[in-house]
Amino acid sequence: MSRDPSHDILFDTIEIGPKRMKNRFWQTTHCMGAGSERPGTQAHFRGMKAEGGWGTVCTEYCSVHPESDEYPWTSARLWDEGDVINLGYLCDIAHSHGALAGVQLWYSGIHAINMESREVPRGATQLSSNVWSSRTVYAAEMDEHDIQAVINMYVEGAKRAEAAGFDILEVSGGDSTLPVQFLERRYNKRSDKYGGSFENRARFYLELMTALKQACGDSCAVTTRFEVDTLMGADGIQATDEGIRFVELLSKEGVCDLWAVKIGDYEEWGEDAGPSRFRKSGWMTPFVKQVKGVVGDTPVVVNGRFTSPDDMVALITGGVADIIGGARPSIADPFLPKKIEEGRLDDIRECIGCNMCVSKFVQIGQLQCTQNATAMEEYRRGWHPEKFDKTESPCSVLVVGGGPAGMECARVLGERGYDVHLREAEDALGGHWKDVVRMPRLEEWARVITYREAQLAKLKSVEVHLGVGEMSADHVLSYGADKVVIATGARWLGDGMSPLGHAPIPGADAAAPYCLTPEQVMAGKEVPGGRVVVVDGDGHFTAIALAEMMADQGKEVTYVTCMAEVSEYGAFTLDLFNNKRMLQEKNIAHHRDTWVESITADSITLYNIYRQGPDLHDPVAGESPRNQSTKTLELPCDAAILVTSRASNDALYRELKARRGEWAAQEIQDIYRIGDCHAPRQALNAIFDGHRLAREFDSPHPQYPLPWIRERQIWQAETYPKLGDARPNIEPEP
Ligand SMILES: Cc1cc2nc3c(=O)[nH]c(=O)nc-3n(C[C@H](O)[C@H](O)[C@H](O)COP(=O)(O)O)c2cc1C
Ligand code: SF4
Incomplete structure (x- = not known):
C-alpha cells in the first residue's frame, strides 16, 4: 500500500x-x-x-x-x-x-x-x-x-x-x-x-x-x-x-x-x-x-x-x-x-x-504499555513490535477465551505461523473488557479490542469462533489441537472478600437483589432504590467508574474504600485529582480508610479501619492487643456494588490438568494458562502474558519465561567516575 x-x-x-x-x-x-x-x-x-x-x-x-x-x-x-x-x-x-x-x-x-x-x-x-x-x-x-x-x-x-x-x-x-x-x-x-x-x-x-x-x-x-x-x-x-x-x-x-x-x-x-x-x-x-x-x-x-x-x-x-x-x-x-x-x-x-x-x-518501576507488550522488551528480550520469528515446529493450537490475553496470544501465535483456533463463548471478542469500555469515560479503551480484532481478521492462520459457549474439558480434550492455551479470565467475587483481612463482608451476597458485582451491573441486573454504596477494595478504575455511572443515573451515591485515597491507583495514572473533582462535581459522598462491617437490604454499616487506637496491650490469647472499639456509621442504603476482589475462572484449566493422563491419547502435547485465568491482574500484564507465551511457544517450558538480559554493573568492571576523580569546575570566573 x-x-x-x-x-x-x-x-x-x-x-x-x-x-x-x-x-x-x-x-x-x-x-x-x-x-x-x-x-x-x-x-x-x-x-x-x-x-x-x-x-x-x-x-x-x-x-x-x-x-x-x-x-x-x-x-x-x-x-x-x-x-x-x-x-x-x-x-x-x-x-x-x-x-x-x-x-x-x-x-x-x-x-x-x-x-x-x-x-x-x-x-x-x-x-x-x-x-x-x-x-x-x-x-x-x-x-x-x-x-x-x-x-x-x-x-x-x-x-x-x-x-x-x-x-x-x-x-x-x-x-x-x-x-x-x-x-x-x-x-x-x-x-x-x-x-x-x-x-x-x-x-x-x-x-x-x-x-x-x-x-x-x-x-x-x-x-x-x-x-x-x-x-x-x-x-x-x-x-x-x-x-x-x-x-x-x-x-x-x-x-x-x-x-x-x-x-x-x-x-x-x-x-x-x-x-x-x-x-x-x-x-x-x-x-x-x-x-x-x-x-x-x-x-x-x-x-x-x-x-x-x-x-x-x-x-x-x-x-x-x-x-x-x-x-x-x-x-x-x-x-x-x-x-x-x-x-x-x-x-x-x-x-x-x-x-x-x-x-x-x-511506582519507580520501568515503563510498561497496555497496547504494546514489547515496550521496554526490545533489548532485554530481543522483541520487535512488528517482527515475529516464524516457528520451526508449526502445530495446531486451541486458545480458549477471547479476552485481551487470549486475543493477544492468538495474534502472536498466528504471526509466528501456528495454526490457531481462538474460541470465545460469547458473541463478540473482548471478554470482561467489553464491560470495561461501556463504563463512563472508558470508551477509548475499546482500542484494546478493535486493534486485535482487526489484526486477527488479517491472519490467515487464525480462525476465530464466536458464540460457541463455554467449552467443557471433554470438548477441549477431543478438539484435536496439539497444544491448548486456557484464557478464561476472572470474575468479581460476590461476597465482599477484599485485601483488608481477606475475609468476606457479613451480609454481602451477590445472589441477593441488593448486592451486585460489576459484571452484574454491566449485565443489567437492576440496582434497586435510589441510594447506592460502591465498595472499593480494588483501588483501580472499576469502582470509581461505577460510582459515576450510578450518579449519572440519578442515584444518591456513596463511595467507600479501605485505602487512604479514592481510587488509589489513580495517583499513579495521574487520574487522582480529577477523580476527586469529579466526586465533588457529581455530589458523590466518599469515605476513605473505611470498610464495611455488614450489609442488609436497607443499610450498610461502616467503620474506620484505624478505630482501635495506637496503643498495644499485653498479649492475650484470642484477643487483639489493641484497644477495642465498636464505633460504626450506619448508612441507609438500597444497594451495594461490591468491587472488592477477583478470582480466576480456572476450573477448566484445573480439570484438564487433573486429567493429564488422558492428554497423550488425545495427542495433546501440552496445556497452558494465561492472563487472569492464571491470576487476576491488570490488563497490561494479562496481555503481556499472552504475548510472552506465544513468543516463547517453542521453548522447552513455555509456561515459564526465558531468562532476559539483566543490565547491571558486573563486579570488577571499570566505574565512572572513580573515587578521587575531579569534577568539572562550574564556578564562574571571579
Ligand atoms: C511515561 C511518561 C513520562 C514522561 N516524562 C516526561 C519528561 O521526562 N519530560 C517531559 O517534559 N515530559 C514528560 N512526559 C510528558 C510527555 O512528554 C507529553 O507531554 C505528554 O505525555 C503528552 O503527550 P502525549 O499525549 O503525546 O503522550 C512524560 C509522559 C509520559 C507518558
Ligand atoms: S497510555 Fe496506555 S496505551 Fe497509551 S502508551 Fe501508556 S500504557 Fe500504552
Missing part, C-alpha cells in the same frame, strides 16, 4: 537550528525507567521508534549535575564520561535510522530531592517544595554567583550531550523546573534583577538559553520544552499573558530553535500526560496555538495523544504547530509514522490513554 497523498505534509523535512529533521514526527521527551543506567534498554527502546519512522527521538528528563537528582526514579544523567558512553549508544542507533537524537536538560531547583547525591540544590527562592511537601526539601537561594554556576552546569552538561552525539539540546522549562521557578511568581520572591517584574523573572531562562546557544548552537539545535500555561489562572503562568510574553521574548532574542509546548505543572502533570478518562485527544491544542501565533517560522511541537493522521494534518494546516509530538502514541506504536507512510492505517496500534505507562514509572 502507499501513503495517502493528503498525508504527504507529515513527511516534509523541517529545519531546527543547524539540524534537519526528516519528517514531522517527534518522539517527545518521556521517561521509561532506564535513564543512563541501562544503556541497552534505553538505546533499543528509543531506537525502535527511530526505526519506526520518528524523525526525532528524545530521552527522558536528563539531569545536568548531581545537584539535581530524582533517585530512586530513574532519569537520564549527563554527569560524567560514563553517561556520555551510555547515552552515546542511543544516539548511534537513532542516527543509524536517520533520526535526530534529543536530550532534555533538567535541573529541578527546589524540587530536587537528591536522595542519591545528597547535595543541596539551588533555587530562585528558598521555599519548601510543594511537590514533595512532607519530605523537607528546600533549595539554597541563589545569588548572582550561583546563577552563573548553575548556567555553567547546564553548559557542561550540554557539552557532554554534544560529545555523546545528541543533535537537540532541549531545556526543560516544564514540570516546574528551575527556569520556570524563576519565571513564575509563586516560586520567585526575589527583589534583585532576577525577581519582581516579568522581564526580571524571565532573565535567568533567557541567559541560560543564550549561554547554551553560544556554547553549542553552531552544532546542535538549542530548544526548550515550555509549560505555557500552568492552569492556575492569574496565580501561575497563563498562555494568554506571561506564557506568551515569554515566548515572544525568547523569539525576539533568537535563542530558541524550537518550542515543544506543554501545559500544567509538576504537581499535576496529568494535565500534560492527560489520561483519556479526563482528557480527549487534542486537549492542549488551544494553548499550543497561542505559541505558534507569535514565533514565526520557528517550529512548534504539539502533543495530545495524536494517533490519527488526518488530525495531525489538520493541526499543521490549521497553523497550530509544525511538528507532531508523540509520547504515549510512540510507546503504544513505535511504528506509527511508518504505518502512515505506507498507508497501513488499520495496523496502527493506538494508545488508549490509560496511563499505565506513567503508573509504572511513578
Whole structure:
C-alpha cells in the first residue's frame, strides 16, 4: 500500500537550528525507567521508534549535575564520561535510522530531592517544595554567583550531550523546573534583577538559553520544552499573558530553535500526560496555538495523544504547530509514522490513554504499555513490535477465551505461523473488557479490542469462533489441537472478600437483589432504590467508574474504600485529582480508610479501619492487643456494588490438568494458562502474558519465561567516575 497523498505534509523535512529533521514526527521527551543506567534498554527502546519512522527521538528528563537528582526514579544523567558512553549508544542507533537524537536538560531547583547525591540544590527562592511537601526539601537561594554556576552546569552538561552525539539540546522549562521557578511568581520572591517584574523573572531562562546557544548552537539545535500555561489562572503562568510574553521574548532574542509546548505543572502533570478518562485527544491544542501565533517560522511541537493522521494534518494546516509530538502514541506504536507512510492505517496500534505507562514509572518501576507488550522488551528480550520469528515446529493450537490475553496470544501465535483456533463463548471478542469500555469515560479503551480484532481478521492462520459457549474439558480434550492455551479470565467475587483481612463482608451476597458485582451491573441486573454504596477494595478504575455511572443515573451515591485515597491507583495514572473533582462535581459522598462491617437490604454499616487506637496491650490469647472499639456509621442504603476482589475462572484449566493422563491419547502435547485465568491482574500484564507465551511457544517450558538480559554493573568492571576523580569546575570566573 502507499501513503495517502493528503498525508504527504507529515513527511516534509523541517529545519531546527543547524539540524534537519526528516519528517514531522517527534518522539517527545518521556521517561521509561532506564535513564543512563541501562544503556541497552534505553538505546533499543528509543531506537525502535527511530526505526519506526520518528524523525526525532528524545530521552527522558536528563539531569545536568548531581545537584539535581530524582533517585530512586530513574532519569537520564549527563554527569560524567560514563553517561556520555551510555547515552552515546542511543544516539548511534537513532542516527543509524536517520533520526535526530534529543536530550532534555533538567535541573529541578527546589524540587530536587537528591536522595542519591545528597547535595543541596539551588533555587530562585528558598521555599519548601510543594511537590514533595512532607519530605523537607528546600533549595539554597541563589545569588548572582550561583546563577552563573548553575548556567555553567547546564553548559557542561550540554557539552557532554554534544560529545555523546545528541543533535537537540532541549531545556526543560516544564514540570516546574528551575527556569520556570524563576519565571513564575509563586516560586520567585526575589527583589534583585532576577525577581519582581516579568522581564526580571524571565532573565535567568533567557541567559541560560543564550549561554547554551553560544556554547553549542553552531552544532546542535538549542530548544526548550515550555509549560505555557500552568492552569492556575492569574496565580501561575497563563498562555494568554506571561506564557506568551515569554515566548515572544525568547523569539525576539533568537535563542530558541524550537518550542515543544506543554501545559500544567509538576504537581499535576496529568494535565500534560492527560489520561483519556479526563482528557480527549487534542486537549492542549488551544494553548499550543497561542505559541505558534507569535514565533514565526520557528517550529512548534504539539502533543495530545495524536494517533490519527488526518488530525495531525489538520493541526499543521490549521497553523497550530509544525511538528507532531508523540509520547504515549510512540510507546503504544513505535511504528506509527511508518504505518502512515505506507498507508497501513488499520495496523496502527493506538494508545488508549490509560496511563499505565506513567503508573509504572511513578511506582519507580520501568515503563510498561497496555497496547504494546514489547515496550521496554526490545533489548532485554530481543522483541520487535512488528517482527515475529516464524516457528520451526508449526502445530495446531486451541486458545480458549477471547479476552485481551487470549486475543493477544492468538495474534502472536498466528504471526509466528501456528495454526490457531481462538474460541470465545460469547458473541463478540473482548471478554470482561467489553464491560470495561461501556463504563463512563472508558470508551477509548475499546482500542484494546478493535486493534486485535482487526489484526486477527488479517491472519490467515487464525480462525476465530464466536458464540460457541463455554467449552467443557471433554470438548477441549477431543478438539484435536496439539497444544491448548486456557484464557478464561476472572470474575468479581460476590461476597465482599477484599485485601483488608481477606475475609468476606457479613451480609454481602451477590445472589441477593441488593448486592451486585460489576459484571452484574454491566449485565443489567437492576440496582434497586435510589441510594447506592460502591465498595472499593480494588483501588483501580472499576469502582470509581461505577460510582459515576450510578450518579449519572440519578442515584444518591456513596463511595467507600479501605485505602487512604479514592481510587488509589489513580495517583499513579495521574487520574487522582480529577477523580476527586469529579466526586465533588457529581455530589458523590466518599469515605476513605473505611470498610464495611455488614450489609442488609436497607443499610450498610461502616467503620474506620484505624478505630482501635495506637496503643498495644499485653498479649492475650484470642484477643487483639489493641484497644477495642465498636464505633460504626450506619448508612441507609438500597444497594451495594461490591468491587472488592477477583478470582480466576480456572476450573477448566484445573480439570484438564487433573486429567493429564488422558492428554497423550488425545495427542495433546501440552496445556497452558494465561492472563487472569492464571491470576487476576491488570490488563497490561494479562496481555503481556499472552504475548510472552506465544513468543516463547517453542521453548522447552513455555509456561515459564526465558531468562532476559539483566543490565547491571558486573563486579570488577571499570566505574565512572572513580573515587578521587575531579569534577568539572562550574564556578564562574571571579
Ligand atoms: C511515561 C511518561 C513520562 C514522561 N516524562 C516526561 C519528561 O521526562 N519530560 C517531559 O517534559 N515530559 C514528560 N512526559 C510528558 C510527555 O512528554 C507529553 O507531554 C505528554 O505525555 C503528552 O503527550 P502525549 O499525549 O503525546 O503522550 C512524560 C509522559 C509520559 C507518558
Ligand atoms: S500504557 Fe496506555 S497510555 Fe501508556 S502508551 Fe500504552 S496505551 Fe497509551
